[in-house]
Each structure stands twice: as structure tokens, then as C-alpha cells.
Amino acid sequence: MKFGVVIFPGSNCDQDCFWAAKDVLGEKAEYIWHNDIDLRGFDCIILPGGFSYGDYLRPGAIARFSRIMKSIVEFAKKGSFVLGICNGFQILLEVGLLPGAMLPNKNLHFICRYIYLKVENSQTPFTHLYKTGQVLSMPIAHHEGNFYITPDGLKRLQDNHQIVLRYCNAAGLVDSNANPNGAVDNIAGIINERGNVFGLMPHPERSSEEILGSDDGLLIFDSIRKWLK
Amino acid sequence: MAEVTAEVYPVRNSVKDDSERIISNGVYRGLGLTDELYQRILKILKRQPTLTELAMFSVEWSEHCGYLCSRKWLKLLPKKGKFKTLIGEDSGGIIVDDLAVIFKMESHNHPSQVEPKQGAATGIGGIIRDIFTAGARPIALMDSLRFGELDKPYNRYLLKGVVDGIQFYGNCVGIPTAGGEIYFEDAYTGNCLVNVMCVGVADKNKIMRARVKGKGNAIIYAGASTGRDGIGGCSVLASAEFGKDEEKRPTVQIGDPFMEKCLIEATLEAIATGYVAGIKDMGAAGLTCSTSEMASSGGMGVDIDLKYVPRREENMQPWELMMSESQERMVLCVKKGKEKAIEKIFSKWGLNAKVIGRVTDDKMVRVKDSGKTVACIPAEALTSPPMYDMPYKEPGYIKEIRKLNIKTLGQPGDYNKALLKILSSPTVINKHWVYEQYDHMVQTNTVVLPGSGDSVVLRLKGTSKAIAVTTDCNGRYCYIEPYHGAQIAVAEAARNLVCVGAEPAAVTDCLNFGNPQKPERFWQFKNCLEGIVSACRFLHLAVVSGNVSFYNENPRGAIYPTPTIGMVGVIDDVKKITTQVFKKEDELIILLGKCIEELGGSEYLKVIHKKICGRVPRLNLDLEARLQKAVLRMIEEGLLSSAHDCSEGGLAVALAECCVSQKDAMIGAEIDNLPAKIRVDALLFGETQSRIIISAATRYLKPIKQIARAYRIPLCVLGRTTKEKRLKILSYIDLPLDKIFDTWWNSFDREVNR
Numbered sequence: 009m010k011f012g013v014v015i016f017p018g019s020n021c022d023q024d025c026f027w028a029a030k031d032v033l034g035e036k037a038e039y040i041w042h043n044d045i046d047l048r049g050f051d052c053i054i055l056p057g058g059f060s061y062g063d064y065l066r067p068g069a070i071a072r073f074s075r076i077m078k079s080i081v082e083f084a085k086k087g088s089f090v091l092g093i094c095n096g097f098q099i100l101l102e103v104g105l106l107p108g109a110m111l112p113n114k115n116l117h118f119i120c121r122y123i124y125l126k127v128e129n130s131q132t133p134f135t136h137l138y139k140t141g142q143v144l145s146m147p148i149a150h151h152e153g154n155f156y157i158t159p160d161g162l163k164r165l166q167d168n169h170q171i172v173l174r175y176c177n178a179a180g181l182v183d184s185n186a187n188p189n190g191a192v193d194n195i196a197g198i199i200n201e202r203g204n205v206f207g208l209m210p211h212p213e214r215s216s217e218e219i220l221g222s223d224d225g226l227l228i229f230d231s232i233r234k235w236l237k
Numbered sequence: 238m239a240e241v242t243a244e245v246y247p248v249r250n251s252v253k254d255d256s257e258r259i260i261s262n263g264v265y266r267g268l269g270l271t272d273e274l275y276q277r278i279l280k281i282l283k284r285q286p287t288l289t290e291l292a293m294f295s296v297e298w299s300e301h302c303g304y305l306c307s308r309k310w311l312k313l314l315p316k317k318g319k320f321k322t323l324i325g326e327d328s329g330g331i332i333v334d335d336l337a338v339i340f341k342m343e344s345h346n347h348p349s350q351v352e353p354k355q356g357a358a359t360g361i362g363g364i365i366r367d368i369f370t371a372g373a374r375p376i377a378l379m380d381s382l383r384f385g386e387l388d389k390p391y392n393r394y395l396l397k398g399v400v401d402g403i404q405f406y407g408n409c410v411g412i413p414t415a416g417g418e419i420y421f422e423d424a425y426t427g428n429c430l431v432n433v434m435c436v437g438v439a440d441k442n443k444i445m446r447a448r449v450k451g452k453g454n455a456i457i458y459a460g461a462s463t464g465r466d467g468i469g470g471c472s473v474l475a476s477a478e479f480g481k482d483e484e485k486r487p488t489v490q491i492g493d494p495f496m497e498k499c500l501i502e503a504t505l506e507a508i509a510t511g512y513v514a515g516i517k518d519m520g521a522a523g524l525t526c527s528t529s530e531m532a533s534s535g536g537m538g539v540d541i542d543l544k545y546v547p548r549r550e551e552n553m554q555p556w557e558l559m560m561s562e563s564q565e566r567m568v569l570c571v572k573k574g575k576e577k578a579i580e581k582i583f584s585k586w587g588l589n590a591k592v593i594g595r596v597t598d599d600k601m602v603r604v605k606d607s608g609k610t611v612a613c614i615p616a617e618a619l620t621s622p623p624m625y626d627m628p629y630k631e632p633g634y635i636k637e638i639r640k641l642n643i644k645t646l647g648q649p650g651d652y653n654k655a656l657l658k659i660l661s662s663p664t665v666i667n668k669h670w671v672y673e674q675y676d677h678m679v680q681t682n683t684v685v686l687p688g689s690g691d692s693v694v695l696r697l698k699g700t701s702k703a704i705a706v707t708t709d710c711n712g713r714y715c716y717i718e719p720y721h722g723a724q725i726a727v728a729e730a731a732r733n734l735v736c737v738g739a740e741p742a743a744v745t746d747c748l749n750f751g752n753p754q755k756p757e758r759f760w761q762f763k764n765c766l767e768g769i770v771s772a773c774r775f776l777h778l779a780v781v782s783g784n785v786s787f788y789n790e791n792p793r794g795a796i797y798p799t800p801t802i803g804m805v806g807v808i809d810d811v812k813k814i815t816t817q818v819f820k821k822e823d824e825l826i827i828l829l830g831k832c833i834e835e836l837g838g839s840e841y842l843k844v845i846h847k848k849i850c851g852r853v854p855r856l857n858l859d860l861e862a863r864l865q866k867a868v869l870r871m872i873e874e875g876l877l878s879s880a881h882d883c884s885e886g887g888l889a890v891a892l893a894e895c896c897v898s899q900k901d902a903m904i905g906a907e908i909d910n911l912p913a914k915i916r917v918d919a920l921l922f923g924e925t926q927s928r929i930i931i932s933a934a935t936r937y938l939k940p941i942k943q944i945a946r947a948y949r950i951p952l953c954v955l956g957r958t959t960k961e962k963r964l965k966i967l968s969y970i971d972l973p974l975d976k977i978f979d980t981w982w983n984s985f986d987r988e989v990n991r
Contacts, residue, residue, distance in 0.1 A: 017498075017499050018409070018495050018498055020411025020498065020679055021679060023680070024679065028681075031698075058411060059408070059411075059494070059498070062409065062496075062498075063409070063495075117673075117674050118404045118676070119673055119674070120673055120674070120675060120676045120678060121669075149408075149678060151408075178901055211678070213681065214679075217681075219811065219812075220678075220683070220684060221684075
């Protein structure tokens, strides 16, 4: 299989995602410049973290109008896999591939630290190598990760099992103390109804090797690979 | 105002614009030039300068850019050490196998005091450009900050503003802000210090130089457009004391980290083509500095026309264009015929790239404005400001402040309380409130995170190696005893590297002092510099780059002399890294080094007794070097579970940190043996140098002892790590770790947001 890692001006986790997919996981990976529109040959597109277009206006608000996004929407409509990490998740919300919106963190600061996540749905192509209820250790690094969705929208996410990851403590308890940014229902990652577009605020590429403090994130990339094989 | 008796030289016909020639004394003084410098300019040009020329001299010959007062002494810094060094125009580094590790530290003190967010942000932008201009990809940033005490609201405002500026700029550009240090002392009220270090990595054979080459090659301006921001930043703002009511905000630049991120990528891509013959960023002194220094370093001349310079404001005058310190701009010398290829790369990243001139062989910097010459100066003379031999004199306070009669000093009745009080001192507390606002993990190289080791460690992808980075300086020590204080800064930086398992390799320094025109301030500078020189020589460390920041004073007085040391160390095997936290229960806790009854200049004296006095701790460089070698050997042989240096707050604070720095896995300690029969407060909180606390499995005691003996290092088994989550030190201290953790982890937040 082949991963495509999109580079917008201002992306800064592109090389980290590329490294995780290619050097750590050992799969094929290629960069895709934001002006390119041909996605043939790719099995999974990764929208990496960073500050696309400087996060000016609002994170992801300008990137969604980028040329490549039309192709990515088409790509997703065909059922191919799209993974948005951090700023990539924000772009997926802005372009409407996933529901909801991001607010600034409740403490109004950028937060970079390891947090715990509870796997709420391990039946997805992105998480099938985890067990439901498993507690993962992964870092977050964002200023706008306070996920918001209307009560109706939240109910739909819950009813359809679209909430994939939630913030929890080391023991797996999901409560407000374990919520780093104020996200509704401790939501850290969601998937679309069809199950082929996944967005999450934590950084699996930063937790794909034990030497970095955790390799819990690698199974996300590996899940995609194994699902496709 | 006194009239200057300047000899009036005839105007040469190379400069034709009459309006440019009207110079009054007020003009050059307003630009920060002295009468003496103006006379020199007249001698060089053999005529009156134009306004543009005067502007160019004023920035190039500012203390900030020209090192007029410091240059004589900076020559003493060792340029060679145990690692092979590379010394470039804008930065320096070491060779590690096939890689060049390039690094430099720089100050942005005055801009940050005036406008903390943008001041700090643009300080980061500037130092990053110094690194990638050498063709190196920046892999880490470190911030060494000094503020006045947090009880003053303005100091809290400065701290918040500076941290905000660092996160605003550093997070966006995608370089981990991996570590640093913050000290709080009243001496920094009114003049905070913001020193930023950047580390980059390049192929050792592909390092770029900041010089022009080849007659006819193009001079390309790349990056952001030029505005009126930062005019006089390096001269009027950075090279003068703060007065009483001056409004200097317009001299601070405004940064755009998104532009910088694109500039990094475009520049590295441009360099990779092989078409770039030389490159320099436009930092302090902007277009003047970049063009004239590149010409002078290359032994060539440049001929540029300002009409091609992209601008963001209308009606900018030539002198404004030459002085502007607008951010995110570069000058490239590009091989003739390859201009289009380079322009295309910058345009792909949405950036300007314009040919503004050509390399000449007449060694002149010639600046035109739509064809009309507005400046024509010999490059060599413009970039060779005078070097002054500044007078120095021991300050009056020195004798008094070193006095301390320890016998009249009472001891705390409750050592638990004393420990918690010192732990909650803003200088000692854990700074996660700060470093969690910085992206310290991007690029996925940070293998020792801030707060968990004595230095941060970054692996070098594609190799088995890693580098460790630290910054250090106790300004209070340097105030009391500049020579010893500076030596300690070097020794402690090296010790911090050793504690994570890194061999200290080389130094960058950022020398922050008061007004060099005052002999008592210059004495501090001279003594600190000599301290750095002696310690670096002894430890075989080269000083590969650095920066001097003078005039850090306001009507209340000067800052503590603060020669911040940035140091890089090399770890051969990334798997052999040690951190400070105790790892397992029932392991031995051992102190390497000895405890001496010394309390002078300590955090304990300041926090508990409200005194800043007494001789600073003695440093025996020979013992220090042996200690460092011994600990590296122990780590190399896999004997240690943890290693932590004793610094501010002494043994008790260091032990507390070993217990609680892993939030989810705290380990207790029971100390039942202390090495010396000295006063209890000196034993617990004294800051004797050359001490490292290690922990290890019992079975390793024998080999550890053997190594200690081989290097003649005093060793004392203090006690054991425990399952019980308490820190117990003989009968003096007995505290639950939760309590220690809460004080150490949460006090900073409470201080900042009080």
C-alpha cells in the first residue's frame, strides 16, 4: 500500500508522518504538494499537523480551499482512507468531511504533553488492532483542540459509534479531570459514518517508537496497512 | 549642543544626490553614532557621508553588530576543543561523523522588555535564520530567560508576554522548543533577558558560508517585503541603556512565523540545488549588514539597486530601506544564469525573490536608488568598526557583598518547611506551565523531554547517535564573583550534559551585561569572560559562536552580569541515556563528590534568610573534569538508573526532584547517611559544586566504587529508594511525595496567575 502525506505551506508534521509510515512502519509513502490534484495510486491520504497557512483566520479555514482538498473530498467519497492528525483534523472539520468544530483550548494556552486516550471503537480500519477500552499514551500539541458539536450532532456520533478516542486518565477513567482542552464528551478522535475518514487531535506519529516515550500510536498506521491487505 | 569641529572633505562625484548630503550633527547622533565615530567615517570616505551612508555606518558600527567594546576580549575565547569545530560568519558548530551540528545563542533583551510578545518572537526568528542560513535544518530551540521577581505585576506581564511570543513563533515554525531555564532576580526588573539558542544539523560537506563569490553573480533578495519596522533596532534600541520615559516600541520588529516556516523550506530547497554561492539572513542592521558583510567576507564588492527591493510601505527612503529590520528576509548570492531556478523555488513557497544587484570586484558596497548612487563605501572599512580598549575597575559593592559570617546565621527550626519554601521559589520550581505551552516534540527527535533530565536529548535520525543540549548561568554568582560565577556556568552546563550520558562537546555563549562605558560594568564583563575562557580551556571545549548584549540597564542600575552558556554534548549510543528520576524501589542512592560548608550566594540564603551575599561555591576544575569522566563511564557501562546534578537548592532539592519528576511513577527515598559533619543547612541546601546524585541497583555498587576510585571521586552511599512514597532525610526531613509534588509542580501556576 502507499501513504500520501500532504504538504500545505505551514505544515510541520509532514516529515514526522512520512517517517512513521515509511521508516518505522516500513510502508511506501510519498509527499503530495498542496497544488497537486492527482491522488491516483494512493491508498491512504494523511493530512498532517502544523499551521497550514499560518492558522490565519482559523486553523484549517484557508487550507480547506486549497486545490488538493477537492481531490481529497472526491477520494473520500470513493471510500478511500483519509487520516487527519491535529491540524489535519481541523481541516477535515472545516471542509465538512467530519462533523463539528474546534474552539481554543479552555485554558487558552497551547498545550503540548502526553495524555491518555481510551479506545471507544476498535472496529474501524484505523483502530482494529487495538482493543475497545484499551488505554493509550500519546502526546497532544495544539491551541485549538476543544472539540465542539451540537447536542444533536453529539447524539448522532454516539449512536453511530463514531467517537473513536476519548481523553481519559491512566486508569482509563473518562472525566473532566482527564480532559485537557475542554472537548465535548472528552472527544479526541472521530470517524465519519462510512468509516473511511478519521480525525484525531493527538499525534500517533509522535508516539510510534518506544524511544519517544510510547509506541501506542504506531498501531493506527499499522491498522490501516493490515486492513488493506 | 556643542559644535563638532569636523574637517569638511570635498564631496566626490560618485555621489550625486544633493538632498542626501545634508547632514547635521543631530542626524548622526540621533542614529546613535558618537562624534568620534563620525570623524572616522569622514576619514574613510574623505568626504561628507550621504544620509544613506550615515545610516549604514550607524547600524554596522553599533555595539550590537560591531562588538566595538568587546571584540578585544572575545578573541581570547578558545576556537578549538576536543571536537572538530566549524566557525562560520553567523554561527558555528562541531563535526559529528558525517554531520555538522551548528548552533548559536543570541539575545533579544531590549525588544522583549519593550514589547514582550513580538520581542521574544522575533528573537527566535532571528536565531533560526542564523542556523538555516548555514544550510542546516534547525532541530531544536532553547530559551534562557531572566525576569524580575514575580511579585511585581509588570514582571508577570513580561513573563507571560515572552512565553506567549515564544510559543506563537516557535510552535508554528515546527522546531521543538526543547528546553531552557528561567531565573527570577530583582536585578532583572526593568531589563529582562531573553536568550535563545538554536541547533541545526547539516551534511558536513554542504555547509554554506555568508559571503559573495564570483564577479557577476546575482544578489537575490528573498522573503518578506521591507517595511519601516525595526529601524534602529540594533543601534538606538540594543546599543543604549533604557532611559526614563523613552518610547522605543517602534524600534521592535514584528514577526510572521508562517513566513519564516516557508522561508526555511524554500531556503533549504534553494541551497540543495547547488546554485547558491553564499547566503546570509537579514537580521540586525538588515540589508546593510547582509550585503556589506557578505562582500567583505568574500573580498568582493556588491552593486545593488533599491528599486528592486520589495516593499510593504510607500515612499520609503533609501536610508530606511538599508536600516529596516523587517523580519523573514534573506540575501543570496546566486550563480549567474541560475537566477530563475532559485526564484522559482521561492515563488513555489509564496515568497518574493528578486535580483537586486550583482557581485563586483572593486570591493565597494554601492547602493543605488533607481540608478542614482546613494552610497558607495569600501566594504572592508564598513565592516571593520574600531575596536576599543575599555577601562575597567572593580566595583565598590564587591568587597562588601562577599562578606558572610555563617556563625551568626540562624538555622531553620523546621527543615520540612524550609525545603518546601525553597522548592516553591520560582527559580527552582518545575516550569511545566512554560514548557507545555511550547511544542517540544515536533520532528520526533526529543527523546528526553523537558523536566525529566538535566539536559534535553535529541536523537539524530539515521544514526545511532544523539545530542544533548543545555543552557546555564547563575547570574547571582556572577554578580558576587564574576570569574568564578562564569566558570561555574561552564562547569554546570557540562555536568548537566554528563548527567544524561553526553560527552560535552562545544559552547555557544550569550554575554549579557550593563553599560560597557562604565568601568565597573566592564570589569564584570572582563572577569566573566576570563572565567569562561579558563573553564573552557580546562575542559577542552571550543566556543564556536556567541553574542554580546551590553547596555542591559535602566536608571535603577544594571542587571546581574549574565554570561549564559549554551552547550552541546554528543551521545554515541542513543540507547544509553540517563534521566534524573529514580526508576525503581530499593536501589542505592549515592552521592558522588563532597559536601563543603558553603552557603554564599545560595538560593537558601536568598529565600530563607533574604540575603544575597557571601563567597560563591568553590570550583575545582580538576575534580570537576574527573567527576564528569567517571559518571560518563558509569553510564557507558550501564550501571546507573538515574543521575542528577546538585545545583540551586543543593542536595535536598536535588533529591526531591529525583523522587517526583515522573508524575505517574514517583519513587520515595530514605537517606540515612550524610557524608560530612557540617552545618545541617549547608549539608541540605548548600550549593557545593561538582556533585552528582546517582541511583543504581545494589549489585552495581562494586563497579561504581571501582570507577570512582579510579577517578579519585569521593563517594557516599546516602540511602535507598523506597516503595513508601515519602522523602526522608535523617531526622531533618520527612515529607509525603504528594506534598512535595504539589509544591514543585503547581506553585509556578499559582505565582504567575496570582
